[in-house]
Amino acid sequence: MKKLGTLVSLIILVSISGYAQRKSEKRGLGYGYHSQKDLEALAPGVSWWYNWFYQPDAGVRDTYQQSGVAYVPMAWNGDFNKTETINFLEANPEVEYLLGFNEPNFKDQANMTPSQAAAKWPELEELASRFDLKLIGPAVNYCGNCVSENGTTYSDPIVYLDDFFAACQDCQVDYVAIHWYGCGGFDWYLDLFKKYNRPIWVTEIACWDQDDISEDQQKSYLINVVDQMENDPDVFRYAWFVGRGYGPHIALLAGDGELTELGQLYVNMPVHDPADFVTLPSRIEAEYYQTMSGIQLELTQDETGLMNVGYLDAGDSLSYQVEVPADRWYTFDLRVAGTANGRVDLMMDGDFIKTIVIPSTGAWQRWQTLEDSLELPSGHHRLTLRVVSGGFNLNWLDILTEREEKLIDPLGLEVPAWARLFPNPTPRYISIDLQNAAGPISLEIRNMGGEVVWELREAYRQNLSKIDLKGLSSGVYLIYMSNGHMKEVQKLIIK
Numbered sequence: 001m002k003k004l005g006t007l008v009s010l011i012i013l014v015s016i017s018g019y020a021q022r023k024s025e026k027r028g029l030g031y032g033y034h035s036q037k038d039l040e041a042l043a044p045g046v047s048w049w050y051n052w053f054y055q056p057d058a059g060v061r062d063t064y065q066q067s068g069v070a071y072v073p074m075a076w077n078g079d080f081n082k083t084e085t086i087n088f089l090e091a092n093p094e095v096e097y098l099l100g101f102n103e104p105n106f107k108d109q110a111n112m113t114p115s116q117a118a119a120k121w122p123e124l125e126e127l128a129s130r131f132d133l134k135l136i137g138p139a140v141n142y143c144g145n146c147v148s149e150n151g152t153t154y155s156d157p158i159v160y161l162d163d164f165f166a167a168c169q170d171c172q173v174d175y176v177a178i179h180w181y182g183c184g185g186f187d188w189y190l191d192l193f194k195k196y197n198r199p200i201w202v203t204e205i206a207c208w209d210q211d212d213i214s215e216d217q218q219k220s221y222l223i224n225v226v227d228q229m230e231n232d233p234d235v236f237r238y239a240w241f242v243g244r245g246y247g248p249h250i251a252l253l254a255g256d257g258e259l260t261e262l263g264q265l266y267v268n269m270p271v272h273d274p275a276d277f278v279t280l281p282s283r284i285e286a287e288y289y290q291t292m293s294g295i296q297l298e299l300t301q302d303e304t305g306l307m308n309v310g311y312l313d314a315g316d317s318l319s320y321q322v323e324v325p326a327d328r329w330y331t332f333d334l335r336v337a338g339t340a341n342g343r344v345d346l347m348m349d350g351d352f353i354k355t356i357v358i359p360s361t362g363a364w365q366r367w368q369t370l371e372d373s374l375e376l377p378s379g380h381h382r383l384t385l386r387v388v389s390g391g392f393n394l395n396w397l398d399i400l401t402e403r404e405e406k407l408i409d410p411l412g413l414e415v416p417a418w419a420r421l422f423p424n425p426t427p428r429y430i431s432i433d434l435q436n437a438a439g440p441i442s443l444e445i446r447n448m449g450g451e452v453v454w455e456l457r458e459a460y461r462q463n464l465s466k467i468d469l470k471g472l473s474s475g476v477y478l479i480y481m482s483n484g485h486m487k488e489v490q491k492l493i494i495k
Contacts, residue, residue: 022273023047026230027266028072029252030204031243034060037257038243039067045267048237050203052076052102054085065094072136074099075127077110078120082127089131099177099203100124100137105146105154110138113149114160118167125172136201138164139177158192165196175236179204181247183213186225190232199236202229206240208247216299218249219265223287223297223307226269231292240266265306277323277380279450280330281400284320290382291319301365302335302395310364312342313390320383322399324376332374333398334358337367340391347384348376358392367395374399421479425493432464432481444480445472445492453477469494 025047032051039060042049048070051057056064056071064071073088073095074080089095103109104117112120117138128135140157147154154160157178165173176198180189186205193200207213207221222240229235243253252263259267270288278284286309287297294316300308309318334356336342342358353374361368376399385394420433432441440458447453454472477492 022271022276024230024269024271026235026237027226027269028203028237028239029243030239030241031253032057034064034243035256036060036063036067038253039064039069041257041259041263042252042267043067043069045269048072048239050074050099050239054081055088071095072097072099074102075124076102077104078112078116082123085127086130089127089133093131095131096134098124098127098133098135099139099201100135102137102139103141103143103179104138105140105157105160106143107145107147111147112138113147114154114163115149115167117164118171121168121171121173128172134174135172136175136203137173137177139179139201139203141179141181141204161193161196173198175199175201177201177203179241181206181208181241183207183209183217183221187228190228190235194234200234201236202238204241205238206242206247206250208241208250211248213248215249215261219262220299222262222265223269223299226266227287227297230270230272274321277321279323280325280376282322282450284322284397284399286318286335286394286396288320289318290321291317293317294387298393300393300395302337302367305395308337308393308395310393312387312392312394314387316387316390318385318394320397321380322376322383323380324378327375327377328401329373329375331398331400332372333400334370334372335367335395335397336370336392337361337363337365337395338392339364340389342390342392343388345386345388346374347386349382350384355388360391364393369398421490421492424490425495426469427495428468428470430467430469430492432467442482443467445469446478446480447475 023045027046028048028050029042029046030050030052032053034049034057036059046069050072052074053076054073055061073085075085075098078101100121101110101112101117104112124135127133140160142157143155152159152163161176176193176196178189178193178200180186180202181204182189190200205225207218229238240252242250244251249262251260252266254260272290274290276290285305285307287307294311294313295309295318296311297307298310300306302308336358338358339360339362341360344356344358346353346356356370356372358370422431422433424430440460441464442458443456444452445454454469456467472494474494477494479490479492481488
């Protein structure tokens with residue numbers, strides 16, 4: 001099992017590589033009893049939440065807006081408190097959506113037949129009209145103890161929605177809402193609801209139809225259903241169930257403001273935004289593609305990262321968008337593992353560049369780095385890996401300017417033999433001892449997003465005894481040092 005430190009390493013490596021994770025507008029959570037610290041822990045990757053009620057939990061009711069995680073109220077059943085809902089909406093004009101009727105085909109949930117739900121829906125439409133809201137629901141799932149009407153027992157959610165829409169033909173239903181707790185079959189289930197020609201909210205989802213689910217199985221389930229929902233244009237929003245408690249290994253939160261390993265994974269899953277470009281040089285984790293065809297993600301046993309791309313077969317593809325700062329040769333290394341000799345065609349902006357032969361490593365999780373090189377022109381480009389023959393997994397791509405840079409470990413850089421940086425951490429000043437290296441030396445300091453924030457060109461020993469960094473704020477940086485023959489990078493901490 002991968003430890004939490006491995007996941008944290010993945011997050012830091014992604015930041016250092018030049019990829020800035022974009023927050024998912026789709027990703028949410030179904031949970032009550034939040035604290036403000038909980039919302040702050042979720043906020044980097046979660047955009048919204050709901051709690052099956054018309055107003056937020058008491059612990060965050062007056063402060064949740066500070067977290068940047070939007071709240072979506074719900075009319076849980078036909079007896080919802082309309083007056084209090086109006087009061088909340090008047091006090092919170094930023095609210096855009098209203099969830100309607102939670103699992104009405106369940107007798108132990110909203111307990112409403114299709115005709116009863118249709119008869120009550122105009123009350124939600126009144127709120128939508130008054131407060132300019134979009135309406136979602138009713139939220140349905142397969143059930144055991146189900147409502148019945150006119151001889152039909154509504155165990156099937158599709159049958160329920162068909163009869164609801166038949167009874168509510170002119171109703172405002174902007175989105176359909178569904179729940180799913182199967183540990184498989186989600187793609188089939190999701191496709192069933194696309195016939196309604198409305199965007200879909202998956203307002204509850206987790207692997208919970210088996211009692212012996214392991215933590216790694218739940219992680220594997222999460223990474224694949226989240227990746228699927230992020231890629232599916234018909235999924236408008238989705239919410240994991242739950243924050244704390246309930247089924248096997250499904251909680252995203254541990255202590256107050258503390259994410260579980262599953263929570264860390266959920267918050268940091270890739271978004272695949274088509275506007276994102278990775279600035280080179282960079283390591284690109286394979287799962288941070290912009291578009292793909294035919295692949296799946298899985299937990300990796302490699303030394304770095306948490307996920308790798310798997311199930312690569314002939315005809316599958318992965319595309320990555322890169323920003324190239326200058327025309328030049330780059331190293332192009334692939335981290336691969338597999339049981340067969342594979343082949344990949346590398347394309348740039350749709351044009352063929354070369355074929356890469358990927359040797360068998362003898363096992364799906366026996367990893368090796370395949371070294372290659374690539375000449376790239378400056379500008380924005382799309383690099384596509386098109387699988388000619390499969391039988392391998394992919395963990396990451398290294399696209400770097402110098403072979404030496406690939407050997408740097410951003411989480412634990414060793415002090416080089418030819419240059420020593422001190423003090424480190426530093427409150428303001430640094431000195432550089434060149435040891436036996438000849439000058440001049442060029443320095444470049446980059447922040448963790450890869451942006452150059454300070455530089456010094458062709459400095460000699462006498463200029464390196466006390467360098468003033470007063471213009472830089474506290475934080476972690478990388479300092480690049482080069483004398484034209486040797487190059488080194490160290491981590492620099494400014495207190």
